Amino acid sequence: METLKARSGRELAGRFTDLYAREQPRVCAYVHRRCGDRGAAEELTAEVFRTAWERMTGGQEVGSGWLFVTARNLLSNHYRSVARLTELHRTVADELGRAPVSERDDAVLDALDRLAPAHREVLLLSYWDGLSATEAGEVLGCGASAVWVRLHRARKAFRAAYDLPEESV
Amino acid sequence: MRVKGLIRSVNPVPPPAADQDLSARAEGELAALVGPEGPVVSAGSASGPWRSSRRGVLLGAVACGVVLAVGGAFLGLHGGSPSGSGSHRASGPGIGPGGSAMADEPSYGSTAELEGAASLIVRARVGEGHQESVEGVDTTVATAKVVAGAKGAIPGDSVEVAYTTPGTGPETTSFTSGKEYVLLLDKGPGGRFVLVNTTQGWYEVRGNAPVAGKDNHVGLSAGVRKALGLHPR
Numbered sequence: 001m002e003t004l005k006a007r008s009g010r011e012l013a014g015r016f017t018d019l020y021a022r023e024q025p026r027v028c029a030y031v032h033r034r035c036g037d038r039g040a041a042e043e044l045t046a047e048v049f050r051t052a053w054e055r056m057t058g059g060q061e062v063g064s065g066w067l068f069v070t071a072r073n074l075l076s077n078h079y080r081s082v083a084r085l086t087e088l089h090r091t092v093a094d095e096l097g098r099a100p101v102s103e104r105d106d107a108v109l110d111a112l113d114r115l116a117p118a119h120r121e122v123l124l125l126s127y128w129d130g131l132s133a134t135e136a137g138e139v140l141g142c143g144a145s146a147v148w149v150r151l152h153r154a155r156k157a158f159r160a161a162y163d164l165p166e167e168s169v
Numbered sequence: 170m171r172v173k174g175l176i177r178s179v180n181p182v183p184p185p186a187a188d189q190d191l192s193a194r195a196e197g198e199l200a201a202l203v204g205p206e207g208p209v210v211s212a213g214s215a216s217g218p219w220r221s222s223r224r225g226v227l228l229g230a231v232a233c234g235v236v237l238a239v240g241g242a243f244l245g246l247h248g249g250s251p252s253g254s255g256s257h258r259a260s261g262p263g264i265g266p267g268g269s270a271m272a273d274e275p276s277y278g279s280t281a282e283l284e285g286a287a288s289l290i291v292r293a294r295v296g297e298g299h300q301e302s303v304e305g306v307d308t309t310v311a312t313a314k315v316v317a318g319a320k321g322a323i324p325g326d327s328v329e330v331a332y333t334t335p336g337t338g339p340e341t342t343s344f345t346s347g348k349e350y351v352l353l354l355d356k357g358p359g360g361r362f363v364l365v366n367t368t369q370g371w372y373e374v375r376g377n378a379p380v381a382g383k384d385n386h387v388g389l390s391a392g393v394r395k396a397l398g399l400h401p402r
Binding site: 016017020025029032042053089092093101123126127128129130145152158 | 172173175176177178179180181182183184185189191192194195198199202203204333357363
């Protein structure tokens with residue numbers, strides 16, 4: 001007869017596996033977009049999930065927002081200076097064997113680079129990483145409703161930056 | 170093109186597909202954590218990468234490895250440090266509940282969805298309002314005198330509604346002071362209410378009928394119209 005401990009262990013493993021299968025590709029892509037290196041992203045993501053597993057086996061809950069916050073913290077430990085998005089984009093494109101960006105893409109990346117970090121971050125979390133308002137709120141340290149407000153403000157700032165002629169910047 | 174589309178078009182690493190398999194390395198990492206046979210995504214998992222290729226494998230296949238791994242943790246719980254080795258530099262907040270709404274203003278495709286999103290639906294006369302700055306966003310706060318209610322508990326004969334000031338952003342609401350509107354509201358901070366959506370959260374009342382804004386193609390249900398004393402347009 002299955003012991004209580006065995007059943008608990010099996011259920012925990014099942015929950016972790018679900019979480020891993022669902023979130024590992026998202027977290028890895030999130031890290032890859034910020035460090036520009038697929039191998040480093042996989043290594044760092046593995047560290048995130050090792051920590052998550054420890055946490056869960058220690059009786060604590062882990063959700064998707066926690067995974068992204070932990071990934072963000074690990075990134076800040078390993079990658080002190082974040083390259084400009086235009087450079088980062090070029091690095092990833094080279095790595096993946098993609099064609100260079102178009103003029104319009106360059107202008108969009110440049111506009112993002114010129115935004116305040118808080119504006120840029122909420123836009124990338126939402127539109128690149130596909131985080132929900134709750135997940136983005138955990139990463140940004142605010143509630144979901146504040147994410148809406150910040151996103152609204154960031155979109156406004158992006159529009160202004162994208163429309164500005166080069167000489168005015 | 171809208172801001173979202175422009176920014177998505179320069180995403181250097183496209184979002185993973187729902188049916189994307191885990192990389193060999195990721196599978197190995199998972200197996201190393203929960204057991205050598207590789208566990209199975211449960212039937213309830215919406216987008217598990219192994220849903221097609223591995224769903225048939227039973228969780229029991231890994232029970233031994235899992236129990237060994239987890240058993241150690243339980244021993245730790247009962248007899249040692251519950252927080253593991255403490256060797257990791259990462260730290261995170263408490264429970265991450267996740268969420269289903271994408272971080273953009275939600276759009277509702279049906280009457281049921283739209284009305285379901287509102288905790289309060291009222292017919293009200295919107296007052297002048299005053300300007301405030303909420304995290305740098307120009308916001309108008311107006312008192313709306315309630316004429317009738319269709320959903321939710323109305324906290325008095327009027328409600329305070331906060332909305333982005335017209336003309337200050339790409340998607341704003343334009344209310345005329347003194348006019349009647351149907352408002353679909355959700356609770357906001359400080360006892361105020363916010364529109365469920367700046368384009369779909371309101372209908373102007375004209376000739377005793379609700380008139381949707383130009384970007385809103387969803388109508389109100391017969392039940393809501395009746396409760397508010399309105400006719401179909």
